Amino acid sequence: VVHCADGRQETFNLVVGADGAWSRTRPSVSSATPHYTGVTYVESSLDDVDDRHPGLARLIGDGSVAVYGVNRALVAQRNSGGHVKVYAQFRAPLDWHAGLDLADAEAVRSSLLKRFDGWADPVLDLLRRTTAFVHRPLYVLPVSHTWSHVPGVTLLGDAAHLMPPLGAGANLAMLEGAELAEAIATGDGDLDGAVRAFEVRMWERAGRWASITAAGLERLVSPDPAEALAVFDHVQPS
Structure with a gap:
């Protein structure tokens, strides 16, 4: 029933x-x-990447690009119609965003740029050029x-x-x-x-x-x- x-x-x-x-x-x-894996994704996106962001289009290529660092990564993946999904991935407590308004795109962007401080500018542009962010902590079953x-x-x-x-x-x-x-x-x-x-x-x-x-x-x-x-x-x- x-x-x-x-x-x-x-x-x-x-x-x-x-x-x-x-x-x-x-x-x-x-x-x-x-249960939480200890890994969080923060998802964002780029539209019309070939026309509006040709440098990023070349970086991403025809499929995807992934850049790895210590306990973190940035991944960009082409979808259809010039749309690109961007994922900031990192290990952090589930409450890593305490005190941060996740609805405030600029505040989230600033937090992520600090987390990826020192990375190459073309890679950081994947975060600088996006317009919105969605918090996606990764959970799994046994x-x-x-x-x-x-x-x-x-x-x-x-x-x-x-x-x-x-x-x-x-x-x-x-x-x-x-x-x-x-x-x-x-x-x-x-x-x-x-x-x-x-x-x-x-x-x-x-x-x-x-x-x-x-x-x-x-x-x-x-x-x-x-x-x-x-x-x-x-x-x-x-």
Whole structure:
């Protein structure tokens, strides 16, 4: 039974919690809650980068640029239509912004520029040219998050296996949605059995990727910037 915000109640054969990091469905099957990794992202963006910021466009190139320092990094990633996402990444207490108004873009910018003091001007321009900032502390669920099966309820995506945003979580969520649908559609009518089998497959794969991404985050935002570069040392130019 799903209780809606407007007071309605709806009954379903299966409720799939695909509602993200702070899932309202998760407590139905698990007492686990996300915990802070010690790493914070502050997200900002650039629009029309090729026309308005040609120097930064050259720095970012056709894909992305990442610059690593001691326990911090600056990453810029192209999206579509000349839009670029910029992420300041650093290790800090969860309350690092105490006394700072996160809605005050100039105050946030000043704080970040102090944190990255001494970095090259072209890199710092990634912070100087942006217009707004969004605080995104990174939370994760336990690497091997599982639960005792509950008939009629399951989870997928971040609701089931929240992990560092290193390219796995969203792809897993899409794959799991397809796999769960296929398991139900091609099953013999045993809905509960299909969901149980799906969960076991999901847990095994998600646990493996949660471990990989947790180790990756430790190396990418590290006291030794060489650790970050070593993550990519197997990638050869084509």
